[in-house]
Each structure stands twice: as C-alpha cells, then as structure tokens.
Amino acid sequence: MSTEPRTTSDPRELLGYLLKHATAKLMAKTDEALAPFGVDGKEFGALRVLAHGEPQSQLQVARTLGVDRTTMVALLDALERRGTVTRRPDPADRRRNVVELTDAGRQTYRDASAAFAAAEAEFLEGVGPRAAAQLSRTLRALLDG
C-alpha cells in the first residue's frame, strides 16, 4: 500500500503547464535565432507570408497571421523603417496598401528562415524524428477536433 497521494500539487504534471512552457521555450529559441536578423517571431511570420505567393494588402496579411489590422500597422512600420518591406497604394483600389518584400527583405527572409529552421531542429533534437512528427500530428488533430 503506497503512501503516495493520488495527485500532487506539482503544476508540471498538468498538460496545460507542459504546453505553455514548451511553447515558451520554442518561442525563446526562435526569437533568439531570429534576433541577428533584426526580426522577432511575429515579424518573421509576416515575412514568411510575403515571401510566398502574391503581394498582398495589409489586411490580407493580418488575416493570414490572425492579428488585428491595427496591430499590423506598427509591425509593418518597423519592417518598412528597416527597409525590409515597402508599402504603396494599390492602383486598383487606393484604399489598400500593397505590401511587398524588398530585395534586401528577401535576403533577410532567406537567412532568417535557415536560422529559424535550425532553432526548431535544436528544440526537437531530444525527441527524435518519429516523436517530433507524431507531436505535430497530434497537435493538428487536437486543433481540428
């Protein structure tokens, strides 16, 4: 007969704790990897959207990233200030800004992308490719359900 309690007060046993802290650890790693390129995770996300596919309006990018359009303004302000993206009125609808990567921005994205992938790989290095793939599958299933 064990004297151990059936449950403990250790928060590290809760799935919520594990998810939250795994997220934080990955974010810290990727932010650190992106820092030399002058972008944070959110900005990298925007570059990623802009690097693939057609030029888009601010609102389209915001919706893809799941952020408010007012948040997008400050984000693009920072990227534009550093010469990573350009904004110009859409000739077809002058209410919109067409946002595009500059040549320098494309290079930044390529470099940052490699660093980002390396950070993700480092985060996963302890668990092996099978468990890593299983992790993504499970998370996707949890989000779909």
Next chain:
Amino acid sequence: MSTEPRTTSDPRELLGYLLKHATAKLMAKTDEALAPFGVDGKEFGALRVLAHGEPQSQLQVARTLGVDRTTMVALLDALERRGTVTRRPDPADRRRNVVELTDAGRQTYRDASAAFAAAEAEFLEGVGPRAAAQLSRTLRALLDG
C-alpha cells in the same frame, strides 16, 4: 513535376503555431469549465497547491506556481474575498502569511477539479489515450532537454 512550392506561407504548418494554438484552445476549455466555480486557471492552480500538502506562505505558493510574489497578492485577495482561502500571520514568523483553504474552498476545489479534468479529457478526446500519453511524454522530454 509538381508546381507546388516546397514551403507555404500557411502559419498552421509551423510547430510554434500548433503549440501556441493548442495551448490557447486548452486554456479556453479549462477556463470555461472553471468559470461556474468562480475561478480562472491561475486561481485553480493556487487552489491545487493549497489542497495538497501543508499550509504554505504566500511566497511558497507563488514559487510553486512560478509567479511573482506581487502577483500572488492580488490573486489571493480575490480568493479571500470570495471566502475560498484565509490568510493569517504565521505565529512562528510574523512576516509570513499562512494561506489555507477554507472548508468552502476545499469543496470549490473538489468540484472545480472534476470539471477541470473533464475539460482536459474533452480536449483530448479526438486523439485517443495512446497519443495523449505520448504527447505528455514528448512535451516533458522537450522541456527537460
């Protein structure tokens, strides 16, 4: 020869996106489950610590939960206001407050605990017990590494 790009701009393919949104979804579910009992996730964490083991000082609870001691003040203020916990000076060291669950607080914890577990189970229902156990193992390994 495929015309598909090797990568896409869809953020849903990134591990960081999956982790962040899985965390948010679970938090939303547990917060919703706890709401009828008048506590949020953080407060439930405090109740959980207090429900197991010896009475503790505010600082000890704060450290177990990984929050600042100034954050603990407002958290306990709310719980005390609702009659869930009591604070009294520790006779052995009057700088400290001994924090304990009231009888009502214990009942609240029991009820909230069942609701919390049900919410977690509902979150996991799409993936089966094997995948759920594997998820926890993988997350623990990622946090330890």
Next chain:
DNA sequence: TATTGTTATACTCTATAACTATA
C-alpha cells in the same frame, strides 16, 4: 454606406521599485 489604413486610447497581464513590519 462600407472598407482600408491610421491614430489614440484603454485594457490585461506581469514585473520592478519602494514602503512597512518583522526577523
């Protein structure tokens, strides 16, 4: 009248600094 980008504002969450009372 509705939409896009912008600005100003407010709100949440949390941490830092300073104060008090105790040790």
Next chain:
DNA sequence: TATAGTTATAGAGTATAACAATA
C-alpha cells in the same frame, strides 16, 4: 541587514473606437 507582504507604477502586448481617404 534581510525577508514577506503590500502598494504604486511602468512596461509589453493587444484590442476597441474614432477618423480620413477611398470605394
């Protein structure tokens, strides 16, 4: 001199409301 609790304050992050330009 150091520690526990408290309070006031500041910072990051994000959302809401209102406004200008355009459709």
